[in-house]
Amino acid sequence: MRRVVVTGLGLVTPLGADVETVWANLLAGKSGAGPITRFDTTGQKCLIACEVKPADHEYGFDAGKRVDHKIQRQVDPFIVYGIDAAGQALEDAGLVDMDDDLKMRTGCSIGSGIGGLPGIESESIVLHEKGPGRVSPHFVHGRLINLISGQVSIKYGLMGPNHAVVTACSTGAHSIGDAARMIKDGDADVMLAGGAESTINPLGVAGFAQARALNCSFNDRPTEASRPYDKDRDGFVMGEGAGVVVLEEYEHAKARGAKIYAEVVGYGLSGDAYHVTAPHPEGKGAELAMRMALRKAGLNAGDIDYVNAHGTSTMADTIELAAVKRVLGDDLSGASMSSTKSAIGHLLGGAGAVETIFCILAIRDQIVPPTLNLHNPDEGTEGVDLVPLVAKKRTVRAALNNSFGFGGTNASVIVKAI
């Protein structure tokens, strides 16, 4: 059986625009949240978000580093983030210069939950105010979700499978899981896989606030707003950014002497079949996804040392925790579980990929990132290590990432030390 390993990582997040900076800031307990600076928030219920910082910030993002000026002007920010994260991952894997044979065996599966909402919003205003003749000729392909995979394949000449998952906040995890299967099935030897999102625009913030999903009660204390499992949690804080990994067939990676971070050993998927935005109250879908991932991995509950929870800082946190307990045991069989959304917010379609990268780094460095702002754990959290406030050194052999999305879509990915 073909095995799939991770040989490259790329991150653009509110805590930095490269893997080591993001990871150091995350372990140091920093928060990426602040007042929204992208637009005038007058009239909005939610005034805060975790924005990717501008280039002149201490850990800001310089779009010009890997994305042509012309493309930056033509496409939505989620595509720019995705192209950059994919470039980082390829550079990290030592695969920027591939021969033609390998290019034909290398594909892309980089998705997004929502896609180019900011551009749809602004171009709608152009249409309304100036007429159809002023709509940009780059409007459509600058907003489409599969255009990260498209742009990356054109930039690097990658002719393998070109795919893009759209499963709301499960996108990043599904992208990695599906791409791993493509390698297992022999469709490709190398896949760039991940997700990206950028919807911190008036319509995106208003839409999630109206759906009663966003935190609107900590506008004066943005860094305290994302507080998974805490009694005072009141909705998620929107983040943005991208996470992309290089997945590679194990023998291929070994033969070229690649640095191997971890193996993708388990992947589970399910549907809640319950409600468009609310999770099943008993977390049945989440449980199914986790059980499938464990079964595929051939692991037992006690083998999982770290769970990067979906944990969005909503009422659903305790539903997920109850499901994790049913799968791993009341004390999670000694595993630690944290939600890094407490620090970087909810990256929506990017979340599952970014958080799987955190699982991989936890394995690499034998340390688990904290759940910030967890001062008063909610009922049902007793006896579980939710890694409150500070990072924790511990053995991490295998780690599980959960991602759940609107529509009741669930994905769990398990990575393991090789």
Added chain:
Amino acid sequence: MSDTADRVKKIVVEHLGVEAEKVTEDASFIDDLGADSLDIVELVMAFEEEFGVEIPDDAAEKIATVSDAIKYIDENKG
């Protein structure tokens, strides 16, 4: 250099992300400045906005170089 030429070149530099020195009057948008057909549609829209001219599709198709654009604008702006 005419005022029209200056403003056209500024738009080309901004939209195509090319160095100003490359935007000579005989430069071809496609062959010399890396534009594709959609970029030209976008440039023509930007010229229309900047100069308040209408550039119909059949005229836009004949604009291949920077000087073609300057000439059309000078002849047609109000």
